[in-house]
Amino acid sequence: MALSAAIQGGRAGAARFRPDRIGLVISLVALGGLCLPFATVKPNRILAGVAKTILEALPQTGSILLLAVLFVAITIACLRSPAWLRLGASVLVLLALAGAIGVSGIVLTPSGNPYARVAPAAGFWLLAFAMALLTADALTRLRPGPFGRVAALAATAVVFGFILKSGLWDNLSILKEYAVRADSFWAAAAAHVELALGSLVAAVAFGLPIGILCHRVPKIRDAVLNALNIVQTVPSIALFGLLIAPLGWIAVHVPGAKAIGIQGIGMAPAFVALFLYSLLPVVANTVAGLAAVSPSANDAARGMGMTERERLFQVELPLALPVIITGIRIVLVQNIGLATIAALIGGGGFGVFVFQGIGQTAIDLVLLGTVPTVALAFAAAVILDAVVELLSTPSVRDSAP
Amino acid sequence: MTRVWSFLPRMALLAFLIAFLWHPAWFAGLLRPLTENGAPPIYDQGSLALLTLDHLAIVAVATLAASLIAIALAVLVTRPSGREFLPLARSLVNIGQTVPPVAVLALAVPMTGFGEKPTLIALFLYGLLPIFENTLTGLSTVPANVMEAARGVGMTGRQRLWQVELPLAAPIILAGIRLSVVISMATATIGSTVAASTLGAVIIAGLTSNNLAFIVQGGVIVGVIAILIFDALRGLETLLARRAGG
Numbered sequence: 001m002a003l004s005a006a007i008q009g010g011r012a013g014a015a016r017f018r019p020d021r022i023g024l025v026i027s028l029v030a031l032g033g034l035c036l037p038f039a040t041v042k043p044n045r046i047l048a049g050v051a052k053t054i055l056e057a058l059p060q061t062g063s064i065l066l067l068a069v070l071f072v073a074i075t076i077a078c079l080r081s082p083a084w085l086r087l088g089a090s091v092l093v094l095l096a097l098a099g100a101i102g103v104s105g106i107v108l109t110p111s112g113n114p115y116a117r118v119a120p121a122a123g124f125w126l127l128a129f130a131m132a133l134l135t136a137d138a139l140t141r142l143r144p145g146p147f148g149r150v151a152a153l154a155a156t157a158v159v160f161g162f163i164l165k166s167g168l169w170d171n172l173s174i175l176k177e178y179a180v181r182a183d184s185f186w187a188a189a190a191a192h193v194e195l196a197l198g199s200l201v202a203a204v205a206f207g208l209p210i211g212i213l214c215h216r217v218p219k220i221r222d223a224v225l226n227a228l229n230i231v232q233t234v235p236s237i238a239l240f241g242l243l244i245a246p247l248g249w250i251a252v253h254v255p256g257a258k259a260i261g262i263q264g265i266g267m268a269p270a271f272v273a274l275f276l277y278s279l280l281p282v283v284a285n286t287v288a289g290l291a292a293v294s295p296s297a298n299d300a301a302r303g304m305g306m307t308e309r310e311r312l313f314q315v316e317l318p319l320a321l322p323v324i325i326t327g328i329r330i331v332l333v334q335n336i337g338l339a340t341i342a343a344l345i346g347g348g349g350f351g352v353f354v355f356q357g358i359g360q361t362a363i364d365l366v367l368l369g370t371v372p373t374v375a376l377a378f379a380a381a382v383i384l385d386a387v388v389e390l391l392s393t394p395s396v397r398d399s400a401p
Numbered sequence: 402m403t404r405v406w407s408f409l410p411r412m413a414l415l416a417f418l419i420a421f422l423w424h425p426a427w428f429a430g431l432l433r434p435l436t437e438n439g440a441p442p443i444y445d446q447g448s449l450a451l452l453t454l455d456h457l458a459i460v461a462v463a464t465l466a467a468s469l470i471a472i473a474l475a476v477l478v479t480r481p482s483g484r485e486f487l488p489l490a491r492s493l494v495n496i497g498q499t500v501p502p503v504a505v506l507a508l509a510v511p512m513t514g515f516g517e518k519p520t521l522i523a524l525f526l527y528g529l530l531p532i533f534e535n536t537l538t539g540l541s542t543v544p545a546n547v548m549e550a551a552r553g554v555g556m557t558g559r560q561r562l563w564q565v566e567l568p569l570a571a572p573i574i575l576a577g578i579r580l581s582v583v584i585s586m587a588t589a590t591i592g593s594t595v596a597a598s599t600l601g602a603v604i605i606a607g608l609t610s611n612n613l614a615f616i617v618q619g620g621v622i623v624g625v626i627a628i629l630i631f632d633a634l635r636g637l638e639t640l641l642a643r644r645a646g647g
Contacts, residue, residue, distance in 0.1 A: 022489055133489070136496070140488045233627035235587040238604045238620025245435075245613050337501025341591065344608060354507045358595060363511040370504040377499040 023077030023086075026133050030074055033126030039104045044115040045173065045362050051121055057104035069096045070127070077134055083141035090134035097128055098163055105171030117173040119364060146386035153382045173364040174371070177353075181368075184352070189372065191267065191348030196335040196376075199271050203278030203331060208324070210279070211286025212312065221287060228280035236273065236338050240345045243269035270347030274338055278331040285327025289320030322392045329384035336377040340369070411632055418625050422450040425618075432614040442614045444603045453622060456599040459592070460585045463521050467528035468578055475536035476562065491537070494530050502527045502588045510595050520592030520599070527588060528581040535577025539570025572642040579634040586627040590619070 039057045040049030054063050073089040105118045144152065169175050178185055214221040234242075247268050293316050301315045317324075343351030350369040357365030421428055425443045432442040443449075477483040478490045505526050509519035543566050551565045567574075593601030600619050607615025 021485060136492050137489045140492045230624065230628060233583060233587065233631070234620050234624045235590040235601070235604065237590055237601060237608070238616055238623065241604060241608050241616035242620060333499050337503065340501060340503045344594070351503065354503060355594065358507055358510060366507045366510070370507055374500050374504055377501060378496065381495070381499045
């Protein structure tokens, strides 16, 4: 694939110079990023900052090094170069950017002012976005298999973990927000994961049997799917709010309910709301997966003398599994995002920082909540996509677009 | 027969919605059991009808902009001159869908300030994805022999796009717009956490003053409108699909 592209590129290059158009667009974005400020220095976390260019934000050798790496990567991007070279170049620039923003944090932080904040500015984000685009484009061309994608994800996580551990970014504003709230950050992370994963497990435990029942009894199928569709149209903050009263009533009137953590506000209504939102994708995909099992497979199973139960567990469910896991992927990514809203009713999670940050107009605090949320959702999507691909039988994989 | 049965409840739902927005006080008795300590059963910090109109306006503007841009982008990357951008565009859409709408909303605030603008940006960006994806699907599932026939009768690329591809893809594109509208209706309520004038203001007022009646009326109005729009657009899709012979 990469080789044939390179050969084609070579042939075209011999006839007439043709730049890589995707690379050209990405380079324009990167050049735009160079024109914008690289970092801002704020006297405290809320006041507006002073913009600094790359030349002002980095020591001379540092800025020359960064610009040189960037120039090489842009050149590689604009030429019809092989995908692995583009991948290597873009990853190198991303690492250089990560180092540079850390160094600029150290350089720009005025000594003796503990309230001063150094934050990445538009130029940094645009450069990082351009290089992430180049990475994504190179990965798309290389078409890594499921294991390759998960390995790339793991490598990214290790690099980020290493940078965070090393203290390189400790002078940046997001990590200063983190330093003040390290304990509550991890409590929020635990609550967020508990909400998103716990409601998913509950939704699968209830949704799978409901889906199987809907498949077996077509009469109830439309009613169940319509009811679940209606639940989806209720806005999340309203659903969270609506559950406060009934759960509060249960906590007061059902003996033992309070002991297992059921109460009006807090995690319980958020958990139930996420569970209700999760049911539709699980049930709908279970029904769709079972409906797509070929009649010949079922006939063969019946011909072999399998009982209904054997046919369900040994034929239908295994064949429907990729579609069911696709539903689970949708639910998990959606839940990780929706769990942010739980903070509005005291359910905890990363939303606490998002809404506190909005309230205090402190963008660094908003970022402390949104960056881990987006990272979690992205990681969940990559991992579950890989699982779906691994589980898909060859026939399913061939018919996929 | 089944058509009448599915049509009547929707008309009743629409009538209920209009009556509620026209004269909310008629329904005060219905909502009073949900309040405590003599709290007002009907939202009293503004007009429900005006909030509903603001809510619908934000969703309409964002969806219209998202539809125009998403369809244009999908057409661009499926033309011969833009085809090399297609794989990258697909992966970008997949990555974009993992970003939660609240994150987009919160991150737009520092750029635009509080109010309607961050909500519009969040709804626009989040609405792009389903429409773009469905337009791509719709354009790429136009049967090859139909395209061949269009070429055979001497249609130019532009004529093929406007007279063959887009009409055939219209039902699937509309399905994407429908999905986008339903998501936007619900997401717009979160916009009220950044001071946008939407029905979310009613729900949030209920959350902060512990008034269940406010939460119910805000949630029900949004849900009912979403269901009605969902049904209307699905009806339009069936109509278009029938006209396209699908």
